[in-house]
Amino acid sequence: MTDPVLRRALGLRTVVSTSAGLAFAAIEYLAAAGLVAYVAGDSAWIAVATAGLLALVAWGCFGELNGMFPTAAAIRLYMKRSMDDRVALIITFTYLTTIVLVVAADAFIVGSAIAHVWGQSTWVAGPVIAVLLGAAVASNLRGVKVAGGVQDIATYLVLATTTVVAVTALVRSHRALRFPLSPLHGHTPGDFLEAVALGVFLFSAFEWVTTSAEEVRRPPDIHRGMLIALGVLVLVCSLITVAMSHVLDHHQLVSAYPQLFLGHAAFGPAGLWLMAVITAATAVNTFNGGFITASRFIYATAREGSLPPLLARLNDRAVPWVPVVGLGAISLIVSLVVAATGSWAVLVAVGAALEAMIYAVAAFCTVRLRTRLPDQPRPFGLPAPRLVGVAGVVVFGGLAVTASVSVSNHFNLVPLVVIAVGAGLACLYVLVVLPRVQAAEEARRAARGRRRPPRPPVEAPAPAPAAERPGPT
């Protein structure tokens, strides 16, 4: 008997583009520009490369966990088996916040970039954001999904164009690099640590590709693809940060669209428009991947009985419309608040802290499951799992704390407060509301009863008649 063959399956190229594309959202440009504030001169690439090395630990953990649980539900499975399910749900719901933040941030950045290239004042960004998110929600409700081929083209176009723009801007500056190897010149080790925390955020969401584990042609393509994507991201992000630190002034670096100024430095007004188009292209992956990943996960969690059944309602195109509309509405509110307050640096800090937190959780699960499920097959194993895994928990935990108390190189508790409020709401739901949701689901099931007909009882063989029993001889 041969294994079934899938008609459609994803290859390595699409795995790489999905992983890199989900990570390379428009907020990448703002995070790269923000990172420059923490290190001296043109040595930001060292913080990015250090973060890339740390991301390798996360890659090893996600690779091992994905091999053990090659399913879109993997995060639920490995967390459930590693810790109390209520804790797992609280962490999972808090982590979902990252997706909302990235979608909201992308809408804000694309809206601001479009308003800028049109020469309009910043308030125009608001309606543009509303239109963008409205279009994303509408296309999701209609079941439109960007095909793998289109996603490949969009991702590789964004990465290649950004690289060309960064290199051209550096070359055209006609100035030698300043302090390319001295990140601490005029800065403290604490600054460098915060730069690394922001650097980790540059790779955030590269692991979301593990939710495609059921769609790949060859399962090892997932961890190979993530590794290649990390390599590409280190290269491109290093170039952007060095180019931005070298070419842009402080005013441009702290703007909501530093990538447009970088494009202008490389190719003049044409470069500005080019980077506006590229910024919009990043939204293809973010809106497509973000909305689909988050809404389907919420749907599955509601179907599992861990969220209210309302969130599992489907429209006639089999799209869970309540999560899609809800995500769109929350993203719109967050992005409009950010547009009104100009507090995108807080958004970046919250995202960086949450991403570091989930990496720490993945490292913890990897170590814990080595003890709890020692015999489960691991097609890919993290090298020296206990040492590297424990180091991952400590380092990413430390980075999460660091990122949550700093905004733009200043001590600031707002990111921590935002995360605490999100985690508090998740706690409240899991400890107070969830038991009621589960009880209601149990009652509904009991009322429905079982439909499957009972099996007829197996008849015992009739005893032989006494007359026919063989007598003693």
Added chain:
Amino acid sequence: MADRAEIVEAYADWRTRCNDNERLRRMLRGWDRVVHLVATDTGDRFTVVVADQRLAALADGAEAVADLVVTATSEDFADLFWGDLNPSEKYMSGEITLAGAQEDVMRLDAMSMVAFLDQ
């Protein structure tokens, strides 16, 4: 352990419910797919074909290429087709495994939900 006949009987009931459900038929518009079912305990394999918004009769074996492969125990298949089992719950606990595109997985789960819960 459910034998072949039990799974075939359960599927026949599910098929009737699905094909008689107007809302579900709207949801299946344009979704022509081949789904393979693999029972882990008995080794039985079946093929479900969805075409023109209708489910065809359960076919023995799983020879052609599939859009979606569902792997579960024979008991789970029988319970699923009778509507006594929530496939998402089993999927989220790792007892049912799938291979295929996420939107196809969603559509299959939607069939089981709409056919029995009409949500």
